[in-house]
Amino acid sequence: MTHTLLISAPELLALRQRGTPCMVFDCSFDLADPGAGAAQYLQGHIPGAVYAHLDQALSARPGAARASGGRHPLPTRAAFAAWLASQGFAHGMQAVVYDRNGSAFCARLWWMLQWLGHEAVAVLDGGLQAWTQAGGALEEGASAPRPPGDFTPGPALRTLADSAQVLQHLGSAQQTIVDARAAPRFRGEVEPLDPVAGHIPGALNRPFTDNFGPDGRFKAPAVLRAEFLALLDGRDPASVVHHCGSGVTANPNLLAMEYAGLGRAALYAGSWSEWCSDPARPVARG
Secondary structure: OOOEEEEEEHHHHHHOOOOOOEEEEEOOOOOOOOOHHHHHHHHHEEEEEOEEOOOOOOOOOOOOOEEEOOOOOOOOOOHHHHHHHHOOOOOOOOEEEEOOOOOHHHHHHHHHHHOOOEEEEEOOOHHHHHHOOOOOOOOEEEEEEOOOOHHHHOOOOOEEEOHHHHHHHOOOOOEEEEEEEOOOHOOOOOOOOOOOEEEOOOOOOOOOOHHEEEOOOOOOOHHHHHHHHHHHHHHHHHHHEEEEEOOOOOHHHHHHHHHOOOOOEEEEOHHHHOOOOOOOHHHHHO
């Protein structure tokens, strides 16, 4: 069985026991302390997991070519595929991604792998906490390196939107912007990370944390579907373009919409940090 959205901890345990070709990625991170995730990984991670640093692996490095703007610009597809291959990733592998942060960061890698044409990637529902609760063991230190894999990018399975496209369709029924940031940031009351406060005019607000229950797992598909349909209020789910502050926490919204049976939406990866970098682009508050 191929997992393309979510995988439970018992399912991952069973998959590993069967010897299914699989690579697990730990994406734990802390925006306020960029070294914290790597330190947590060394203290204990799912055995064999590869650490995927948000700044060093899942974003273009300073001066490197990039596929989007913003604070966490996407690397080019070729560059990211080369990193995956260097970690031992190969075609035919099931990828499983997790973090310790309520799926705030690992869904970025889930989206990126599908953007590279690899459909067999799933978020570990409930993260590392769910793994340990299910009796999964932890490994300390760095995992043993694997021989390079044969991974190369294929046709994209995800739609990447840019600032020009978002601006062109602003106010049109063809486009519904959904902003994953917390409500005070969306309203422009606070802005801890970017130089301008506010949101893209006409955007709807769906904080990414609304997708999870008290146990840190995604809500049931029927619940998510009802919540998204209420938010969209008659707008076409196919028109949705998700964004956040820098193209990271928008991805749980994108996954949740698909899990709810509402189709594959687009991602504006540059997000608010790219949008507000140009004073010519309109800003709304409230």
